[in-house]
Amino acid sequence: MTKSLGFKAAALVLSLGLTACGGPGVGKLTVLLESEDTITSGLQAGAAVENIKDGWKADYSKFIVAIGDIEVFLSTNKAIHTHADDVFVVDLKTVPASGLPLWNLNDLQAGSWDFNYATPGAADGATKHESVTQADFDAMKAADATYLIAGTLTKADGRSCPPASLAMPGAKTSTGMNAAGVACYTNTSVAFSFTVGAETTYGPCEVDEMPGFSITRDATQTVTATLHGDHLFFNGFPEGAEGGVTRLAQWLADCDLNLDGTVTKAELEAITPSMLSELDTRYQLGGSPITPVDNMWTYVRAQLKTQGHMNGEGECPIDGTPHMH
C-alpha cells in the first residue's frame, strides 16, 4: 500500500506540475514624450563636440511638435499590431525631465514588439496639450504643421552675411565680408520662428542594436519618443551614429535677408542652398530626406525630419514603414 501511495503522490505532483503553466499573458505599454536637453537648455557655443562651433548660442523659446500615431508590431508576428492614433500638439520646452506620458496601449501580448511613431501634420484631429497656447495650436492646425519652433541665436560679435543678390540691408552698413566675399552686417541676436510641415514616420526603432521594447505579463512597460533639438544645426544629414557631424548656426543668421533680427519662412524660401555662401564644402546635402533641396525652407524641413529617436539615443529609420491603418 505504501508503494501505491508513493506512486500516486508522485503522479499527482507530476500532473499538477504539468497543468501549472499558462500562456504568455498580456501587458501594457505607456509611451512618453521626452525632449533632449538641447531643446530645454539650448545649445552652447564652444569647441566641444556637442557645441555650436561657429560661436553662436541657440535657445528655443518654443519647440512645439505634433506627435503621435504610435504603432507597435509583435516582433515574432507582424500581423499582430496595434496603435494609438492620438496626435498631441505639445511644447517640448515644458516636458518634464521624467517624460510626458501621452499614450497607453493595453492588452499587448507578452513578448518583443517593434516601436513606431510619427510626427504628422496637426490639421487632422490633433489634440492640444496644455503646454501649448490656443494661438499656437491654431497656427499649427491652420498650416497643417508638424513643428512650431521659435528661438534665438545669440553671439556677441554676431553678424549676418545674407546672399548679396537677396540682401536687403536697407540703411544698415556692412561691417565687412565673410570668407566668400559676401557683405556682412552686425546681428548679435537672430530670432527665428518656423511653423513647419515635416511629416515623418519613425521606426522600427532600435536601442543598443536591440529593436523595440518588450512586454511582460501583467506589467506596464514604458517607452519614450525622444526628439533631439540640435539637428537643425548639423552640417549634413548623417545617419546612424551621426558620424563626424559638426554643429554650425551661421547659415541661419545669414538667412536674415532684411537684417531685422528675425529669420522668416519667406526668407528661407527665397534662398537656395547654393546662394548661401556659408553652406560651403563643409556641408553635404547628399543624405537629405527631402530632395531636391531647392531652398533653405526645404533644408529646415529636411533637418527636422531626422530628429525622432527612441529612449534617448535609440535610432529610428524615417519614413521607412508604411502605416497599416
Place this chain on the structure above:
Amino acid sequence: MAVCCTLCVCAISAPAQAQAPARTAAPEVIERVDAVYPPQALEQRLEGTATLKVTIEADGRVGDIDVVESAGSLLDDAATKAMRQWRFQPATRGGEPTAAIVRVPFRFDLPAVERLDAGAPPPLDAGVAAPDAGGVSESAIDVTVRGERKLRNEDRGSSTFTVAKPVLEAAPRQEGAEVLRTVPGLYIARSEGLAVGHRYMLRGFDADHGQDIQFTVGGLPINQPSHLHGQGYADLGFLISESVEELTALEGVYDPRQGDFAVAGSIDVRLGMEQRGWAAKSSYGAFNSFRQLVSWAPEGQPNGTFGAAQYTRTDGFGQNRQGEAASAIIQAVLGTTGAWRHRLLGILYGARGSHAGVVRQDDVAAGRIGFYDVYPLATAQAQNALSGRIMLGLFSEYRGAEGSNAEAGVWLGLDDFRVQQNFTGFTQRSQALLNVAGRGDLIEQQNRTLSLGLMGRYRTRPYRPASWATANVELGLSGRVDSIDQAQNLLDAVVRRQTWDRRVDASVFGADVGFYGDVEWRLTKYLNVRVGARADVLYYDVNDRLGNFVPSVRPPDTFIVGYRRSALGLAAGPRASVEVKPIEGLSLRAAYGEGYRSPQARILDDGEAAPFSKVRSADLGVRIGRDDRLQITASGYFTHLSDDVAFDAEDGRLERIGQTRRVGAVVHAQTRPLAWLVGALSVTYVHAQLLERPPGSAQDPQPPYQPGQSLPYVPPVVVRADLGAKPTLVPHLWRWDLVGRAGVGFSYLSPRPLPYGAFADHVALADASVGLTWGPLDLGFEVYNLFNTRYAATELNFPSSWNPEGVRTRTPERHLIAGSPLSWWLTLGVSL
C-alpha cells in the same frame, strides 16, 4: 546521463577446482578482476554464458584465451578482457611450474528487474576439467557476472544511440571530441583554432558552438549559458579520446532529464578506461605536431576510475594556426559494493591557439590569397584564442530496495575564454571615439563564467497494479547558477592591440532551476510507455555597463551609462515515448517531446519573461537486432522550433529567423560480425525549412522569403561510416600476441545552403589508421583527410571588406575557414 547504466558487480562463484593427476597441482587464482557487464549488453538485455578456455602459462600469466562457448561478442569480450587481467599461481607438475588450461565460464545474468518474467537465477554451470592431450591440466572456474540493473532507462524513442568503445575507437581520432562523429547525423568541425570550441551540426540544426545540443561529460554539464561567443557554448577540447568509454546520444527531446539547449538533442559522454595500469603515448605528426598522453587506471578498480593527462601542440597546417593545449581528467569511483556509490570527477583544461580566420572565396578564386593562408594584415594575423576551464563534480548513487534508486550530485566550474578574431576586415567605426574608424575589425570577446550546480532524482520502486504491469515514477531536479563577466572590444592590432571601441561590458548572474517527473510503465514484455514533463525556471540579473551608451558625437550624458535589468521565465513541456516489442529483436518506437533553448541574457529587457525558443520534436522508428552482430535503426523525425536563430557573422551573434521545421530520417547500422571487426554506418537526411518570413528590420524590412525555403547552414545529407578491425596477427609471439589494427572513418556533408542564396560545397573526408600492439607496446600510424581534399571547415556568407585600400564591398560573399589538408600521426605507446 549514462552513469546509471555503467555499473556492475562480479563474483567468483568458486575457487579454482583442481582435479590434477598425482604430483600435479592446478593453477590457483591470486588476482582476479571483475568482468564488466557491458552497458550495451544491458541495454540490449543480453545474457548468457561465455566460456573461455584459458592457458595459464608457467609463470602464472594468462596466455591464450579461446571462447569455447559464446554468449555474443559483447559478453565474450567482456569476459576475455577481465580474464586478461587475472593472475595465477601456476600449475605444477612434479613441483615444477607448468602451463595449464582452465575453463572459465562467465555467466552474465541480467538483473531481475530487467526481466518481467524473471524467475530464480539459473543454476551456475559446472566446470569440466580434463587434462588435454598435451598433458596440460585443464580445470574449471565458474564465474557469474551479475548485470546490475540500470538506475534508469535512458532509451527514449528510436533516436537514442549508444556508441560503445569498439566503434568509438574504430576510426582514427585526432582529438578527443572527434569521437562525436560517430553519433548519427552529427558533424563537428574545428575552425577557430585549438582554443575555440568546435562547431556542431546535428540532424538539421546548425548548432553553432553548442546552442542546440546539450552536452554532458561524466555528468558535468558542458554548455555555458549566455556565453559571449555563442549561446550554449560547449568546448569539448578537453576530451581525451582514450578516456571516452561510451557516447549516448538522444536526438530529439524525449527525456525529462534533458534541459536547456537540448533542442536537436543531447549527448552524454561516459568516461572510463578499460585498459588498466600505466600507459604513455607519444605522437608526432605532420606540421610539427606533437601529442603526449599519460594515463593511469589502477588495477582492480572499475573502469570509471582513472586519471589521464594530455598535451598537444602543432604548428598548424597553414599560416597562423599554431596552438597548444593541455587537459587532465581524473575520476574516481568509490564504494562499488554497497548501496551507495560515489564518483568524483575533475577536469582541467587550458589551450591557446592562433587562427587564420576567414578568407573570401573570391579572393581565393582570383589567387589573391591562398586557401590555407591568412590575410597579410596585422588585424588578421593577430587572431588568436585562449581558453581555460576547470570542472569538479561529486555524484552519488543510491540503490534502494526493489529497484528504487536515487542520484545526487554537485558540481563546480570555472571557465575563462578570450578570442580575438576578425571576420569582416575593415567595416567598423568607433562609437566611443570621435572619427575613429577602419582600424580593423579585430573583435575581442572575453567571457568568464563561474558555475555551481546540483542535480538529484529519485526513482520509486516498481508499482505493480497487475501481474503484467509495473510502473516507476521518477522525480528529479537540476539547478545551476552562473556568474558571467563578459566584454567585447575592438582592437587595433597594429598598435599593441589598443582598444579603439567598446561594445560589451556586462555581468550576468543567471540561475536555472529545473524540475521533472517521469512515469515509466512496462505493460507486459511487449510494451513500454514513458510519460513525463519538465519545467525550468530561469532567472537573469544583467548589469549591462554599456547600456544606454551615448555615442561620442552626441551631447554630454545626462545620465550615467548603464542598464541593469532582471528577467525570469518558465519553460515547460511534456515528454513521452512508447516502445513496442512484438518479437525478440524488433522494437517499434515513437516519441514526442517539447524542449527549449534559453535566451542570451543580454538581449533581455527588464521584466521580460525570458523568451525561450520552444522546440517540439517527434520520432517514429524501428530498431532491429538481437545482439551486436547487427543492429539497424531506422527513424523518421520531425522538429518544430518556435523561434529559431541563425549565425550572423557580421554581428558575430545569433539572429532570430522565425519558425522553422525539420523533417527527416536517419538510418543507422552497427555491426560486429566478428569479434575483431566492427563497423557503423549512419545516413541522415533532413529537409529543414523556414516556415515564415524572417523578421524584418530597419536594414532589411522585407527579407526575401519563399515558402518552405531551406534553412541556412543545414546540410540535407550527413553520412558517417566507421570501420575498424583488430585481429590477432600472430598469437603468442614470444610473450604476447601480436595484434593488428586498422580503421577507416568517412564523413560526408552534402552541399548546404548559406544565407543570401549561396551554397557551401560538400565535404567528403576519409581518415585511416593502421597499428600494431604487442604486449605493452603499441605502434600506430594515422592519416587524416586521406585524399587530401581541399575543404572548408566552415563556410559563411556575409559582406566583408578585406582590402583596406579598395572600395568597400557590401554584398555578401562566401567566406571559408580551411579544413586541414592531408596530415599524419605516428604514435608509439607503452603500457604497464
Place this chain on the structure above:
Amino acid sequence: MRRSLFAVLLAACVDTGQEPVSFAMRVAGTAPAAPAPALNGWEITLDSARLAFGPLYLCPGFQAGSLCDTARAEWVDSAVVDVLDPATYDAGTVEGSTGPVRSWMFDYGVVSLLTQQQPVALAAAQRLDGNSLRLSGSARKGGRELPFALDVRIQQVVEGGASIVRKSDTDTFSHDLAVGDTALTVRFDARPWLRDVDFDALVEMGTCASVARPKVCAGDLELSCSDTGVELSQRSCTAERLVCLRGLGCTDRVRFQAGSQGDQAVRNALTGGTRPAFEWTTQGDVP
C-alpha cells in the same frame, strides 16, 4: 570548385529563398533638347559633361547609408559618363542576390574609405584629374555669352566611410531584384546642375567711378581704372573672343574655382538636387 553530380542534385533540391543575380551596369546621359535655364534668365548650353560615377549600392532598406552595411547588390567600380550622350554603355556588372531593393547610394568617383583619412579618387575620377565632374559650355543671356568650365570634386565630409548620395524619402525607387534582370541603367541629366549658378554675379555693368577696382567690366568692355576711379583705358573683350568677368577683366572663359558659388551650386545639385533615373531591363524587354 568542382562538385560531384550527386552534390549538384542535392543542391538543386534546396530552395534557399534567394538566388545570386548578376546583371549589366549601364550608364547613360541625356541629350539636351534645349538650353537649360539658370538663375536670372541665363540659358546654359553644355559642350561637354563628363561625370565620374560609382560605386553604387542597392540596399534592401528604405534608407541607405548606415542601414546598408549589407547591400542587396553592388557595383564597386567607377565609370566616366558622358552625360550629354543618351546612348547607354556597359560599365561593368552589378552583383548581388534576389530580393527587394528600396534604396540606393553612390558616389561620384571619389570614395571615402574607413581605412583612409582622405577620400580616394577611383579610376574614373582619376581620368578627370581627381574630379567628379568636368563640365564646359556657355551661358547666354541677352546676347551675351559666357563660356565656362567647371571641375567639381565631390567627396565625403560628414560621415567617413559612407556614400555621399543617398536615396531620399521623396525619391521614388523600388524594385525586386530577380534572376531575369539583365541591366540597370543609371541615366544622368546635366540640365538641372547649373540651374542655381549665379552668372549675374560674374558679369557687371560697372564704371571706374562706381567700382573701386583696377579692372572693371562694363558689359564686354574691360575698363582699366586708376586708384582714384578714373577710367584709363577700354578693351573690348569680344573683339578678342574673350569675355569680361567681374574682377578678372577679359578672359577666355569662366573657370569656377572650388568653393565658388558656381562650384557650390553644382555640388549641391549633384548631391541634394535632382536624381538620376534608374531604369531596369529584364529578360524579354525590347532593347
